[in-house]
Amino acid sequence: MPTTASSNKSPLSATIIAKHKAGESLVNADFSNQDLYAIALNQANLEQINFSQSILTNADLIEVNLKGANLRNADLRGANLTGANLTGADLTGAYLSRADLRQANLSDAILEDTQFQVTIYDNDTIFPEDFNYKSSGAVGPGANLNGAFLNTANLRGVNLTGARMMGAYLSGADCTGAILDNVSFSGANLQKAIMTGASLRDARLGNTELKGVDFRAADLTGANLDNIQNIAGADFSMVRGLSEQARSAILGFPAPDLTTWNAYTRCNTKDSLERTE
Template sequence: MTSFTVRDSLRSAAEVAASAHRGESLAEAHLSGIDLSGVDLYRGNLRGANLSRANLEQTGLTNANLSGAKLLGSNLKGVDLRGANLAGADFTGANLEGAYLNRANICGANFSEANLSEAKLVAALYDDRTIWLEGFRYPTSGAVGPGAVLNGAYLNTANLRGANLRGIRLLGAYLSGADLTGADLTDASMSGANLQRAFLTGACLRNARLCNAELQLVDFRGADLTGADFSDVVSLAGADFTLAVGLDEATRAEILGRKPTEITTWNSYTRSNTKASLQENRPEE
């Protein structure tokens, strides 16, 4: 991909669009005040670009890279930022009315004094560094992060690797096939959730509540399960606990006491079963 610095060479929306369609990087571009309304910059690389006071109304930025970009005071009304990388971007004072940020990465982004009315944040990933507009009720906005309330949410196949999800509420949520490898789910409430085929490899589930959850074929390998509540789970068929730590003897015995057909169900991905994974390679505790 060609990379260059944009200062005076690109002065119109047409030139910017043409550069993006040629696959040229717009990283660190100086585009403050430019009018890009309605321009399609799908998957464009605008990492660290200065777009302060730019007009981006209805601009297509699906899957674009705007990490570290400056968008202070910009007009992003109705902008399509689905799946975009907005980590560390500065939206201070920006207008994001009706913007689509579904599944965008907003970790460390700054939304101080921004207009987020009617903005769509379903499955957008935030963390404890994200700065929100004062008074904005982000835990119930549909975004995913520490303290989020996502009871009954559909997060099937979501990529949440390494995410900070401490204290998240996922009661009855749908997480089948979700990738939660290395995620921090300390104190998470996931009672009644559907976690079939989810990846929780190396995740921290300390004091997590998994009562009545569906845990078929879940990959718990290497997870920290200290204090996790597995009471009355619907099924553990094919769940793999190889090298998982923190399971107390009572919980281990309860799992091994389930129906033989359940705890011997083969997991074709990890090439083990629940019974074998709990009896073999048992870690020292």
């Protein structure tokens, strides 16, 4: 049976809510790395609060003051705000880098100088009508990420359909199961990126660096791999939709490239091409 917001609040959430109702200050409080699922703090003053790495899924944060709040992480994960209601919230100068805003509602939120680098959104995320979220540094469908530094970013399962990532740096990024259909990667650095099970239908991979990429079980139907720069150690095992033209172009690389082992998958490029569908 699914849990409800009222039945799944942590003891810490109850304490924070009680402090808010009693009028105690929560400014500058440190609630990092906490489970605050479905916490309700509507209209609270949370200026400069630290929510980095915390779970705020389905939180009610309507008209909350989050000026200068820290909802980021210098590592791989920011705060989880999936499904959170931030309608009318003041996020001036807040740090949302690497936070998860999928299905979140930011209608009428104030986003002046808010930091969105590698913040994840989806088709259900609601932004203010006048906010150009696609060019904010956030990651999601249609995002403009040309030249972006996404090295080692955690993009597992993220929907980036139609994004522009020309010249982007994705070395070591984890794109396991990501939807990368119709993405333009021209000139991007994908060295050692993990694309296991990703959908790259009609993706444009021309002039990309593919050294050590893990493409196992990815869908490359309709993908353009013209003039790829390097394939040493790339693993294409169980790839679907790889065209004969692309296969021939890859096999045209020098033998040392084709026989380079992928240190993670323990397979070389030439052998992996014999295992494609």
